[in-house]
Amino acid sequence: MSTTQLFSYTLHLADNALILAQRNAEWTGHGPVLEQDIAITNISLDLLGQARNFYQHAASLYNNFNEEEKDAVDKFIPRLWKEYNRELQEDDLAFLRDEHQCLNLLITELPKGDWAHSILRQFFFSSFQFYLYQQLQNSTDAQLAAIAEKSIKEVNYHLRWSSEWVVRLGDGTEESNQRIKNELADLWMFTGEMFIPAPYELVDVVSLKTDWIKKIETVFAEATLEVPKQSWMQNGGKEGKHTEHMGYLLAEMQYLQRTYPNVTW
Amino acid sequence: MCHSLVLQHFYSTIKDISISAKCGSSQKKINMTFFKKYLYGDYGDKEVPTGGSLQNKPVNEWPLWEIFIRSKQGLDHKHVGSLHAADAQMAVENARDVYTRRQEGVSIWVVESKYIHASNPDDAESFYEPANDKVYRHPTFYDLPDELTHM
Numbered sequence: 001m002s003t004t005q006l007f008s009y010t011l012h013l014a015d016n017a018l019i020l021a022q023r024n025a026e027w028t029g030h031g032p033v034l035e036q037d038i039a040i041t042n043i044s045l046d047l048l049g050q051a052r053n054f055y056q057h058a059a060s061l062y063n064n065f066n067e068e069e070k071d072a073v074d075k076f077i078p079r080l081w082k083e084y085n086r087e088l089q090e091d092d093l094a095f096l097r098d099e100h101q102c103l104n105l106l107i108t109e110l111p112k113g114d115w116a117h118s119i120l121r122q123f124f125f126s127s128f129q130f131y132l133y134q135q136l137q138n139s140t141d142a143q144l145a146a147i148a149e150k151s152i153k154e155v156n157y158h159l160r161w162s163s164e165w166v167v168r169l170g171d172g173t174e175e176s177n178q179r180i181k182n183e184l185a186d187l188w189m190f191t192g193e194m195f196i197p198a199p200y201e202l203v204d205v206v207s208l209k210t211d212w213i214k215k216i217e218t219v220f221a222e223a224t225l226e227v228p229k230q231s232w233m234q235n236g237g238k239e240g241k242h243t244e245h246m247g248y249l250l251a252e253m254q255y256l257q258r259t260y261p262n263v264t265w
Numbered sequence: 266m267c268h269s270l271v272l273q274h275f276y277s278t279i280k281d282i283s284i285s286a287k288c289g290s291s292q293k294k295i296n297m298t299f300f301k302k303y304l305y306g307d308y309g310d311k312e313v314p315t316g317g318s319l320q321n322k323p324v325n326e327w328p329l330w331e332i333f334i335r336s337k338q339g340l341d342h343k344h345v346g347s348l349h350a351a352d353a354q355m356a357v358e359n360a361r362d363v364y365t366r367r368q369e370g371v372s373i374w375v376v377e378s379k380y381i382h383a384s385n386p387d388d389a390e391s392f393y394e395p396a397n398d399k400v401y402r403h404p405t406f407y408d409l410p411d412e413l414t415h416m
Contacts (some may be wrong), residue, residue, distance in 0.1 A: 033327075035348050035359040042362055113297065
């Protein structure tokens with residue numbers, strides 16, 4: 001693996017976690033029940049912690065690059081930071097990159113929707129993350145392996161929590177079943193992207209698909225839901241081509257750091 | 266003298282009867298509400314706007330659970346609070362989310378609130394005060410002869 005690949009891949013993992021953390025945080029104060037409000041915001045914080053670890057790793061990688069390597073990844077480096085004349089830090093990568101520089105999966109940037117939407121999205125994403133981190137623990141990069149080892153405990157709980165809620169909604173009342181069926185029809189086309197490898201991917205994502213599908217089928221069987229047969233999948237997030245929702249998300253998330261450059265608490 | 270008795274609210278499902286009596290001359294309104302008798306410790310959900318009695322609970326409310334957590338250094342599970350959940354497994358997970366955020370615990374017990382019975386504070390006088398002046402109940406009250414070495 002080249003250092004450019006490693007840098008891009010770390011950014012991709014970090015963006016996934018950060019963007020989904022941002023979406024889940026929108027539930028603060030709006031959860032259906034107090035305990036579930038706390039549960040989903042806890043998940044958001046867990047993801048934010050993972051994002052921080054990845055961004056710190058990416059920033060320290062960049063700061064140790066030589067000129068040639070820095071040129072190779074220049075398209076991901078925020079323009080604003082270059083005016084600050086200091087070392088690259090995690091916050092610069094998180095809050096100053098433009099939409100085409102972000103490498104997150106499309107499924108993470110979709111709006112929070114209703115409870116069924118967030119649950120189903122979390123289920124799809126967490127099951128993917130779980131198998132991904134299992135593989136990532138064997139990475140040749142020690143730091144990535146360490147982050148994966150720490151994070152997989154959190155993701156284990158996210159997966160458990162979201163799969164139980166999928167069962168509760170799917171096998172619940174008429175209304176909940178209808179709602180989650182609607183969300184399934186909308187969300188399924190975003191799940192294929194996880195298994196289409198990007199040039200910088202350091203884990204063989206195609207091999208994760210069988211485990212992932214098996215998990216989905218097991219939980220869906222209990223939730224009386226059917227795995228859709230649709231085969232056309234949305235794509236583009238890993239190259240920086242995002243949905244219409246990404247612009248608004250970044251505008252809200254990055255507003256402070258862009259309006260007050262180099263601001264500190 | 267009250268001339269008319271108006272039945273204001275009558276719920277057939279709960280035993281709450283509120284009677285408003287209007288006295289013709291002095292316009293005095295007497296409100297008498299009859300409650301079902303509860304023993305102390307029958308926990309109701311006091312945060313609910315209906316007032317907290319078991320009969321007034323909204324129909325869709327999940328049952329209330331009391332949470333006990335044992336910390337790493339502890340031997341006993343301590344009561345930390347309560348929460349709502351649909352069943353026991355969900356209660357354990359909610360307790361994990363709500364009460365172990367700051368690393369307080371290694372073990373969680375959940376008990377549905379309706380299974381917890383408590384003593385009545387009105388009985389506190391007769392329950393606990395007689396024990397205060399019975400010093401002979403403490404082992405230190407007794408002088409042991411020196412020959413006893415293994416007490």
